[in-house]
Amino acid sequence: EVQLVESGGGLVQPGGSLRLSCEAAGFTFRSYWMSWVRQAPGKGLEWVANIKEDGSEKYYVDSVKGRFTISRDNAKNSLYLQMSSLRAEDTAVYYCAKDLLGGPSKAGMFQDWGQGTLVTVSS
Amino acid sequence: QSVLTQPPSASGTPGQRVTISCSGSSSNIGSNYVYWYQQFPGAAPKLLIYKNNQRPSGVPDRFSGSKSGTSASLAISRLRSEDEADYYCAAWDDSLSGPGVVFGGGTKLTVL
Numbered sequence: 165e166v167q168l169v170e171s172g173g174g175l176v177q178p179g180g181s182l183r184l185s186c187e188a189a190g191f192t193f194r195s196y197w198m199s200w201v202r203q204a205p206g207k208g209l210e211w212v213a214n215i216k217e218d219g220s221e222k223y224y225v226d227s228v229k230g231r232f233t234i235s236r237d238n239a240k241n242s243l244y245l246q247m248s249s250l251r252a253e254d255t256a257v258y259y260c261a262k263d264l265l266g267g268p269s270k271a272g273m274f275q276d277w278g279q280g281t282l283v284t285v286s287s
Numbered sequence: 288q289s290v291l292t293q294p295p296s297a298s299g300t301p302g303q304r305v306t307i308s309c310s311g312s313s314s315n316i317g318s319n320y321v322y323w324y325q326q327f328p329g330a331a332p333k334l335l336i337y338k339n340n341q342r343p344s345g346v347p348d349r350f351s352g353s354k355s356g357t358s359a360s361l362a363i364s365r366l367r368s369e370d371e372a373d374y375y376c377a378a379w380d381d382s383l384s385g386p387g388v389v390f391g392g393g394t395k396l397t398v399l
Contacts, residue, residue: 199388201332201388208289208373208375208390208391208392208393209324209326209332209375209377209390209393210390211377211387211388211389211390213387214387214388223385223386223387224385224387225385225387226384226385229385259331259332264337265320265337268379268381268386269318269319269320269379269381270319270320270379271379271387271388272319272320272322272377272378272379272388273320273322273334273337273338274322274324274332274334274377275334275343277331277332277333278331279331280331
C-alpha cells in the first residue's frame, strides 16, 4: 500500500522559512516524479513544483520561483520543500503527490496523495 | 484566476447525467493529457480520469472523460448522492514562461 506522510507544517511569520517533508513507503520512490500541490483554505488546487526521479529536473509555479526549492533523498524515500520569504498567500494545505507518468507533457497524473500538512503564514 | 476554466458549480438530480467542462489552450489541453480529480471536504483529491478518458481501477464506469481541441469534459451518468463533491481538471502546460501542471478552478457538484 502506498503511503505518503507529510510533516513540517505550522505557523510562521511573513518573511520566514519552513521545510516540509514527505516520507514515502509502499512503492519504489526513486522511480517516480514527485510533486507538491497546495490548497488555500476554501480555494482550489494549485500545483507548486515537481522533481524528476533522480532530482535532475525541477519545475515550479511562477509564484514560488526563487523562494521555494523542491528536493528529494532517494536513499531516505523522502521529498522536501524548502520554503523561504513566505507570504500570507502561501497559507495552504500542502500535499505531496506521486506522479504516475511524470515529466514534461505528461505530468499531472497524481495517483497517490498524502494527507497534507497545513502551513499558516501570519503575524 | 486559473489557467484552465471550469464552471464554479453544477447540479443534477439522482439518476441524471451531468457534464463539467474544462477549457484551456493549445499549450495545455490542446497538446497534453487531461486529468480529472474528485475531492470531498477535508480529504485529499482522488484521481478520477487520466490520459483524457481512462479510468483508474476502482472508478465506476459512470464517470467518463473526453477531450476535443483545447477543451475537455467530465461526464457523470446515473448521478448518485455520493457524487456530491468538488471536481478539478488538470494538464501539463508547455508555456515558455513557466511550464508546469495547471489546474482548473474546480466545480462544486450538488446533487439535488
